[in-house]
Amino acid sequence: MANNTITAPLGFLAGGVKCGIKKSGKPDLGMIICPTGARAAGVFTTNKITSAAVQISKKHVKNQTVYAVVVNSGNANACTGRRGLKDAVKMCSQTARLLQIANRKSQIENVLVASTGIIGERMPMKNVIAGIRKAAGGLLNSKSAGMNFTKAIMTTDTKPKMTCRRIEISGKRVTIAGTVKGAGMIGPNMATTLCFITTDVAITKPMLAKALKNAIGDSLNKLTVDGHQSTNDTAIVLASGLAGNRPIADKCPRYKKFAKALVELCDDLAKQMALDAEGATRMFKVVVKGAATQADAAKAARAVANYDLVKCAINGGDPNWGRIICAVGSSGVKLNLRKMSCKLDDLAVFKNGSPTNFDRKKASKIVSQKSHTITVDLGVGKYSDFCYGCDLGKGYVTINAEYHT
């Protein structure tokens, strides 16, 4: 089997270890390095309260070159005051000191950091430092090393989530690989959760940033599990440039090819996240058409995907479309009830403001699939948008009632 982990693109090594941040004893510290230096770009949470790691990485990502990313799970290092900021900086400096990449001391500012886990607890820095040492000493460019990184960033995820795309740009093979961790506190307007993408494409920093922002906007930002925006959400892309393609420096066809592959990769990751969301058993896509504005379409689609009663109905395999219409109504978007309609996949359940005589068994079968599409036409305009969601199962409650103490 091909290597589809984040070590697949040329120029990356990775690793993941256990260092006791998590009480469960599971892997909790991961590292990715690009010894030759990578162009980097990041998208971060828009929550007004951000973790120490987000605050530090937002600054560091502005540097022209990034050599390493260090990530821990089990502790979010958020709401931890000045001490938390110091701890996040320490994670960078420790990584920089140990790596001494390419025979020169990499600077603290060339290291990015990300954290996920419990909010409001201080980082167990003794464990973290030991973990960084252990990880830095065992970095490899193998498939298993990439997998170890992915495992180290997981929290309530039940499955490691990763994907890879291989394309050709100016006659050279370019590889893009990505991994994400879910699976709760996944909501609006951000680079949902932690997402790390590596690629060997040769590209300028501004174009890389543009491609990332675009890809996240059409994928992870279209996913809602519980409408919750975390303090820690971070998506980072590192480009080693080793593929040897003619460098991408503007909106040329090469850029478009790369950007398209990046969207597909992120869309794939978003779907993996939806299916592995806390307590979820299935996912769905909400498409809203006929909206007066693009913003209205996006708002209505998100409202449906976020609506607990819709999510519970889908969990129960119940084609309770009335709740879909109710969710759209409460979103406050412009609509014309007499021209509104709703479909579950291709089955019309509501047309021009009245229920149809649809086959209930068929409808129930549709919403019981691993994935289905809900289409709502607002009947007032020509704009459309979409949002991914997942069902709300008892597992979500179990996981989140018992996560902390």
Added chain:
Amino acid sequence: MANNTITAPLGFLAGGVKCGIKKSGKPDLGMIICPTGARAAGVFTTNKITSAAVQISKKHVKNQTVYAVVVNSGNANACTGRRGLKDAVKMCSQTARLLQIANRKSQIENVLVASTGIIGERMPMKNVIAGIRKAAGGLLNSKSAGMNFTKAIMTTDTKPKMTCRRIEISGKRVTIAGTVKGAGMIGPNMATTLCFITTDVAITKPMLAKALKNAIGDSLNKLTVDGHQSTNDTAIVLASGLAGNRPIADKCPRYKKFAKALVELCDDLAKQMALDAEGATRMFKVVVKGAATQADAAKAARAVANYDLVKCAINGGDPNWGRIICAVGSSGVKLNLRKMSCKLDDLAVFKNGSPTNFDRKKASKIVSQKSHTITVDLGVGKYSDFCYGCDLGKGYVTINAEYHT
């Protein structure tokens, strides 16, 4: 035991019957009448999609006198098109025809209607008509008749919810009684769910409307169970005027006394609803202080009360305050993290942007109470507001995954 049902104030008769709208065979049609005619006021959902009953009652409540309210549970009569509107009108006309209150034919427009239940299904009008006949034939002013009304409007409620206040206005005893049904799809900006209040106070229609709006704003509108705004929410108050007090016609001390009692009554009903919310085992009050504006305070308080991860933590007796801060941050309100603090009842868990060394056992005990208060200080201004919420338990999922088919 005193009669604390909606038949307690002078001048009201009520009843509740089974007519087969609900498949469960439970009571599903209720009626309140005021044979001498009542002043009425109503507050309705702000969802853009409203039930047929809401559309009709919004018109009818403008009349100077209301003689009856007819309510069904088991079917929301929402998203049912023109046929649904006809059905709602038919419920009023049938009630008017049968009652012939005070020896004169009451007009259709003097009857209010409310519905709750499944959205998107046509009303089984044969059953409804039979139910109206049955209910109209057995109206009484007894305690059991009032209780029967309350039972007939319940859906997933596990307990009948009602309360009563007795005050003195200009030397006369004035009684106010109220009943509500919950217990899911309870969200923002409206007279949450179905709420019926009867009183014998003598008051003008405008002052009654003012008192109702004020009372609902500070009680039922401050409650969120799942952030879901229903298509059917309705709060109606009927005042018979038979208490014989000097009529309330302006913002006099008599008005203030009545308005205060009405707020207390609605607050009591809101708390009963929170504790009987779908799957809930406990409730909490979120107080936000130190906000830059009143709107910010209300927004942040609601964001915390609506936050599934906070609700799940409370369900598990887990003092996971980091999620509270995260919820506040994602609400987008102005805040100063370095001056922010958070208390669980009187226990400070977060102060000036850093965690305190609080006693975890004590904190866990606090959030495991039947009711506790979360206080968040944003550290930027002088405004405060509150919101009621309840925990999110597995029961919510069970109820809503299995409600329909």
